[in-house]
Amino acid sequence: MWKKKVESEELIVLESSLKDYKLKIEARKNNEGWEVFKTKVSQNSSDLISEHFLESKKQAIDMIS
Secondary structure (H helix, E strand, O other): OOEEEEEOOOEEEEEEEOOOOEEEEEEEEOOOOEEEEEEEEOOOOEEEEEEEEEOOHHHHHHHHO
């Protein structure tokens, strides 16, 4: 289950805790639109799983919902 950690006009962060690691989705506003990152975070490292570039906050919310 995803838990919303942060939501503002320029940032949305969701996290899901699994047995050995966490998954984190970050959507960040930049000059050209929104960047969405999905990251696997374990005790000693973090690995980028996917990265997307979108034009609007609505598209970013639709993608992560």
